[in-house]
Amino acid sequence: MSARTAERDLARAATSLLSVEPVDPGRDAALLGSWLAEPASSWWGMADRDVDAVRTYLTAVRDDPAQAGWLLRRDGAPIAYAETYDPAVVLLTDVWDAEPGDVGMHLLVAPPPAEGRVHGLTSAVMRAVVEHCRDVLGARRVVVEPDVRNTAVQRKNAEVGFRALRVVDVDGKRALLSVLDTARIGVPDDGGPAAHLRPEHLEPAERHLVAKAIAEFTHERLTAPRVDGDGWALDAGDSTYRFRARVHTLEHWVLDEDSLTRTRDGVPAPLSAQELVLDLRDVLGIPDSMLGTYLDEIASTLASAAAKHRRGGPSAAQLARGRTDGDVVASFQDAEAAMTEGHPAFVAANGRIGFGLDEYHAHAPEAGARFRYRWLAARREHTHLALAADRTEHDHWAAELDAATVAGFQATLERRGLDPDGYTWFPVHPWQWQHRIAVTFAPDLGRQDLVDLGEGPDEHQPQQSIRTAFNRSRPARSYVKTALAVQNMGFLRGMSPAYMRTTPAVNDWVAGLVDADPVLADAGFGVLREHAAIGYTGDAHHRVDVASPQRKMLAALWRESPVPRLGPGERPITMAALLHRDARGRSVAAALITQSGLDAADWVRRYLDAYLRPVVHCLTEHQLLFMPHGENLVLVLRDGVVSRVFMKDIGEEVVVVGDVAVPVGTERIVHPVDDAEAALGVFTDVFDGVLRYLAAILDEDGVLSGATFWRLVGACVDDAVVGRARPLDLRAPDFEHSCLNRLQLRNTLQMVDLSAQTESLIRAGRMPNPIGR
Structure with a gap:
């Protein structure tokens, strides 16, 4: 008999001796107070409560219809206290998408006696409580949220069948949200990092990605489904895919995923995104040398989607409402971690080639984990720190690092006999440090041109833009964006030190135009400046004029946080959330409209005035073209309505599309194009890249018809272009259909030449303009 089997049998035997009864506050307060005072009970945070306080607490639990307290006895002697609650209204209202039959649970086990300890008793108590939840309370699922540091109870949870989902912020702690299907009580969760x-x-991840691939490849006119009875069929090699679907404006396909089937030579076959790519290999045109990389990115995207499926996530209503305690920072980051698509258009959207399992769980944005940056001292003669006009180096470090941290950095250098004045501070991603800097820059570390200073004190949370992280310890401090040499969505995600030299100057100039423009001020439009940037060029790769990925391994920037710029009653959310559906298919956009109490058309009109109108105005008045997709916009919400927006990711992605004077040294952003090409900045990046998805979501949900949505878009555009310096014709009947997946399929290592992006684009004929005359 195995040790695990023996322990399980002991637990079952102990369970048979246990009874569960409602707690009696008057009778039990003193006893429970003595248990709570024990060091082992510190996780309850009630060690300092006297008997009266414990009695008051137990009475409140007893009198709350959403909670209950229970005393467990063994042979008549009290041995544990349990609480059960309705997670729809208590404690987990912001982080758990509760369903009927869900019961939350807490457990406090009595301190073991000095002698006569019963082996397996804690396991028996845990099992007795969850069986009570099932048999007496009718629970289908039991949910718990132990402190992430309480590994002992996590082991007991896993033993009885709980599976860990994700780390959440709840009740002032970082908690490991875990769930038990009561039909599987006693089946241990042997999860581990690959449980997803x-x-x-x-299988659900495969189904979703196959559906998305068919939709997007058809949108880009690589595939052409045929009518098949009351549905559609796509012939691909020796496979045929059948499904029901609706086709919306801009040739946007929404497949009914449940209806999707595949046959191979007439025989039913499982859905597989990689096999779909192979089935379509001839029409997709992937070069032989790139096929393996693209299949890797498909596999990684599937793994990410499977992990998201296992974790679940907040409901659309929870994300739309935000935190019930008014914590705007927590709700902002809840939404950032909840996003499931990566990018709405790209099929292979979450490649992240280079991350292992542990690194995925630590650094993928959907994991919601936190990390600390590694800090280096970089010799000044090889390093360039560029600053915004309103920031000195002293101001910068005073804003981003505590004085004690800087003093520690300086002391490390002094212990090595180095002069701190000859160095500046440099944040690097922990993955980059482990896999790139400690290897590629080993000679630089040996020369002490770079000096390892260890981890910084602040905790950061990864954002949808995987190189960027938000400061959770000091939310008013800047975002940090660092080079991260993983292969993801068509690029190795490095950062150029050469670009960093001019990034703050570009941001200053753009921010100056925006701040001085009364139309943009009226719309509340703002930019989050990248107000400091740093790059290191002391390595061997920078001593030769040969382009290489190694020249983009060591650079970073600091971007303004939106938090200090929020007013009372405002909260931020990534614009990507408008295209998000939760685990049960409900959309955040529809939930926001419901929360606002506005008519759907009024809500959309206000959103377009805050987002589309400024984007069009910047293009037609200042010839400024942003990259205004979901993760590059922060929406500011007030009562569920978009009141204004912040644009970010300026330095690397803003383009001036006309003959406009820019500050000396920033000429790299000027790329004049003709009117038709300039208009594509709206047609491709906004209409096709954002609004076609939102229009279809609202139409599918029965919230607002597509025809009404696009009429509102047309009215907004008409207002935005009147009297502008470059009145582009955004009401043209059609436009060139620029395709993103075609770029990645052509070269999954580098989709476009960033110095000549227009010349790199791939077109697929012309697309009817949804607001065309």
Whole structure:
């Protein structure tokens, strides 16, 4: 008999001796107070409560219809206290998408006696409580949220069948949200870091990605489904895919995923995104040398989607409402971690080639984890720190690092006999440090041109833009964006030190135009400046004029946080959330409209005035073209309505599309194009890249018809172009259809030449303009 089996049998025997009864506050307060005072009970945070306080607490639990307290006895002697609650209204209202039959649970086990300890008793108590939840309370699922540091109870949870989902912020702690299907009580969760790769998680991910691939490849006119009875069929090699779908404006396909089937030579076959790519290999045109990389990115995207499926996530209503305690920072980052698509258009959207399992769980944005940056001292003669006009180096470090941290950095250098004045401070991503800097820059570390200073004190949370992280310890401090040499969505995600030299100057100039423009001020439009940037060029790769990925391994920037710029009653959310559906298919956009109490058309009109109108105005008045997709916009919400927006990611992605004077040294952003090419900045990046998805979501949900949505877009555009310096014709009947997946399929290592992006684009004929005359 195995040790685990023996322990399980002991637990079952102990369970048979246990009874569960409602707690009696008057009778039990003193006893429970003595248990709570024990060091082992510190996780309850009630060690300092006297008997009266414990009695008051237990009475409040007893009198709350959403909670209950229970005393467990063994042979008549009290041995544990349990609480049960309705997670729809208590404690987990912001982080758990509760369903009927869900019961939350807390457990406090009595301190073991000095002698006569019963082996397996804690396991028996845990099992007795969850069986009570099932048999007496009718629970289908039991949910718990132990402190992430309480590994002992996590082991007991796993033993009885709980599976860990994700880390959440709840009740002032970082908690490991875990759930038990009561039909599987006693089946231990042997999860581990690869638990998301089980069939029950991977199969839905495959179905979703195959549906998305068919939709997007058809949108880009690579594939052409045929009518098949009351549905559609796509012939691909020796496979045929059948499904029901609706086709919306801009040739946007929404497949009914449940209806999707595949046959191979007439025989039913499982859905597989990689096999779909192979089935379509001839029409997709992937070069042989790139096929392996693209299949890797598909596999990684599937693994990410499977992990998201296992974790679940907040409901659309929870994300739309935000935190019930008014914590705008927590709700902002809840939404950032909840996003599931990566990018709405790209099929292979979450490649992240280079991350292992542990690194995925630590650094993928959907994991919601936190990390600390590694800090280096970089010799000044090889390093360039560029600053915004309103920031000195002293101001910068005073804003971003505590004085004690800087003093520690200086002391490290002094212990090595180095002069701190000859160095500046440099944040690097922990993955980059481990896999690139400590290897590629080993000679620089040996020369002490770079000096390892260890981890910084602030915790950061990864954002949808995987190189960027938000400061959770000091939310008013800047975002930090660092080079991260993983292969992801068509690029190795490095950063150029050469670009960093001019990034603050570009941001200053753009911010100056925006701040001085009364139309943009009226719309509340703002930019989050990248107000400091740093790059290191002391390595061997910078001593030769040969382009290489190694020249983009060591650079970083600091971007303004939106938090200090929020007013009372305002909260931020990534614009990507408008295209998000939760685990049960409900959209955040529809939930926001419901929350606002506005008519859907009024809500959309206000959103377009805050987002589309400024984007069009910047293009037609200042010839400024942003990259205004979901993760580059921060929406500011007030009562569920978009009141204004912040644009970010300026330095690398803003383009001046006309003959406009720019500050000396920033000429790299000027790329004049003709009117038709300039208009594509709206047609491709806004209409096709954002609004076609939102229009379809609202139409599918029965919230607002597509025809009404695009009429509102047309009215907004008409207002935005009147009297502008470059009145582009955004009402043209059609426009060139620029395709993103075609770029990645052509070269998944580098989709476009960033110095000549227009010349790199791939077109697929012309697309009817949804607001065309």
